[in-house]
Amino acid sequence: MYDPKELKYSKSHEWVHYDGDDVIIGITDYAQDSLGDLVFVNLPEVEDELTAGEALGDVESVKAVSDIISPVSGKVTEINEELLDSPEKINEDPYGAWFVKVTDVEDTEELLDADEYDKFVKEEA
Amino acid sequence: MKLIFERSVPGRGQDIFPECDVEVKLPESPLREKAPNLPEISENELGRHYTKLARASRGVNDGFYPLGSCTMKHNPRINEVMASLPGFTRIHPLQPADTVKGCTEVVDTLRKTLCEITGMDDMTFQPAAGAQGEFTGLLLIKAYHKSRGDEGRKEIIIPDSAHGTNPASAAMAGYDVVVIKSNEKGMIDLDDLKAHLGPQTAGLMLTNPNTVGLFDENILEITRLVHEAGGLCYYDGANLNAVIGIVRPGDIGFDVIHLNLHKTFSTPHGGGGPGSGPCGCKDFLAQFLPGKRVVNGEYTQAENSIGCVTGFYGNFLVMVRALTFLLTNGSDGVPELAKNAVLNANYMQEKLKDLYPVAYDTTCMHEFVMSLESIHKEKNVSALDVAKALLDFGIHPPTMYFPLIVDEALMVEPTETESREVLDNAIEAFRAIYKKIIDSPAAVAASPVTTPIKRLDEVGAARHPILKYDFSQEKAE
Numbered sequence: 001m002y003d004p005k006e007l008k009y010s011k012s013h014e015w016v017h018y019d020g021d022d023v024i025i026g027i028t029d030y031a032q033d034s035l036g037d038l039v040f041v042n043l044p045e046v047e048d049e050l051t052a053g054e055a056l057g058d059v060e061s062v063k064a065v066s067d068i069i070s071p072v073s074g075k076v077t078e079i080n081e082e083l084l085d086s087p088e089k090i091n092e093d094p095y096g097a098w099f100v101k102v103t104d105v106e107d108t109e110e111l112l113d114a115d116e117y118d119k120f121v122k123e124e125a
Numbered sequence: 126m127k128l129i130f131e132r133s134v135p136g137r138g139q140d141i142f143p144e145c146d147v148e149v150k151l152p153e154s155p156l157r158e159k160a161p162n163l164p165e166i167s168e169n170e171l172g173r174h175y176t177k178l179a180r181a182s183r184g185v186n187d188g189f190y191p192l193g194s195c196t197m198k199h200n201p202r203i204n205e206v207m208a209s210l211p212g213f214t215r216i217h218p219l220q221p222a223d224t225v226k227g228c229t230e231v232v233d234t235l236r237k238t239l240c241e242i243t244g245m246d247d248m249t250f251q252p253a254a255g256a257q258g259e260f261t262g263l264l265l266i267k268a269y270h271k272s273r274g275d276e277g278r279k280e281i282i283i284p285d286s287a288h289g290t291n292p293a294s295a296a297m298a299g300y301d302v303v304v305i306k307s308n309e310k311g312m313i314d315l316d317d318l319k320a321h322l323g324p325q326t327a328g329l330m331l332t333n334p335n336t337v338g339l340f341d342e343n344i345l346e347i348t349r350l351v352h353e354a355g356g357l358c359y360y361d362g363a364n365l366n367a368v369i370g371i372v373r374p375g376d377i378g379f380d381v382i383h384l385n386l387h388k389t390f391s392t393p394h395g396g397g398g399p400g401s402g403p404c405g406c407k408d409f410l411a412q413f414l415p416g417k418r419v420v421n422g423e424y425t426q427a428e429n430s431i432g433c434v435t436g437f438y439g440n441f442l443v444m445v446r447a448l449t450f451l452l453t454n455g456s457d458g459v460p461e462l463a464k465n466a467v468l469n470a471n472y473m474q475e476k477l478k479d480l481y482p483v484a485y486d487t488t489c490m491h492e493f494v495m496s497l498e499s500i501h502k503e504k505n506v507s508a509l510d511v512a513k514a515l516l517d518f519g520i521h522p523p524t525m526y527f528p529l530i531v532d533e534a535l536m537v538e539p540t541e542t543e544s545r546e547v548l549d550n551a552i553e554a555f556r557a558i559y560k561k562i563i564d565s566p567a568a569v570a571a572s573p574v575t576t577p578i579k580r581l582d583e584v585g586a587a588r589h590p591i592l593k594y595d596f597s598q599e600k601a602e
Contacts, residue, residue, distance in 0.1 A: 037584040039584060039587035039588050040587070060587075062583040062584055062587060063509075063525075063526040064526055064527075064529055065289075087588070088588065
């Protein structure tokens, strides 16, 4: 599990962990809580090019399907295949259940730090 | 309750077929190694099984069914009488056209009537449901651009309030989907539309009135802008019930449309189907219409047809029902049904909006959307809970969590076929549930309590679906 205090956040409720030049992306506790119990996840494929601000995949709850917006542009090096069989991991451990690892990162969306994100969520709620 | 396989007793069965008294010699290769696992059950037990199943289900015949965006209206019985006439049922699509003149006349009359109602010039009945009608319409748009050598048009514009089938159909037709925003009034954001129009635009797909039950006041400007950019305008007929006989899509700039006969035109809807999603178009697109057609009593095919989208001429008996509905209502009755559908929705909205905030507080069309966001926050009772609580009042829940642009949405569409008493009863149920939300929210969250099945484990069913029956397990027991 990644420490939520150390992560960066997008306003569309994804978290970003910097690992040197590469990044790891997941969705926040607030996001999983709002979506409800997830039953299906669509992930990109390794080698796919992501574009900041566009969907990298989607998650499905019994209510709806929601896009996961990529906070960065870059190339996918690894996907968390465990989520495909066990989407409930995202509900149980949102800061451990990463979605993708991305390299050649460029063109990052404006990201918030943990305190700013907390404030942003409180305003939105 | 038991599955039919669990009621099966070896050796029990029905004597439909007499003992075979001729010698049958079949080659070995196509024979099964063992007999299929068919249930063995007597006729009266079989009847009881399906009666029990029917009791556990719910339809328009059981009570009010205000499922938003689905137009669950009453299907007049005379439709069924007409669709049972032997002249319509004992026919075959390969029969010569001059031996089924009554049937071809049904197709011709229905096509002309629906074209008149929608302002279109031609129509195909091949599509078997709404989404296939959308797909067909998009293929017409694609064929049009291609025929002009205008092949750079890769994008279909769809507002964020659209039914999910719109982006799905566009993707199926090979287009990139561009989603544009709705403004604070629930209408298309014109600036966002302008920003996304260009030489890459193949067309716009629009439902009007849209999924929040509002007629887009800028519709003429919207279709003009799309045409100026070289795109075509597609009308999703999902919500035609609100404007039928009053506004014609063809008069407000649409080039191609689909209709849902199973919604607006009172043919069976839901699992019972089959559906019918005819696709209509303006003259310049008619050359691309799909597959086999009946035109003026003859079997024919469009000149530059995109090919068949289903077999033969469409779900014919559904067409018989739709035509019966139109002829029963007549040209004066059709606009009347739209007016009553709108009146019923506004009546319910007005009687409920003091307790359940509406998403867009204005006169609605055939349906309205309530947002239970504040109730959810303050009382921890969700739209789902209220939907389930309505079951205890004998009312089918409204559509939930759609459209996606409204949080904790409940979308109510009463249709024109419900009486004031039914609406008043539903209003009372909604208000009683609200009182319960205030007094004992936990009780609302625990509903329903009177249905054969209580809360379903939807999450468990979606995560670990059991999609087949395991016979080996049964034998092990």
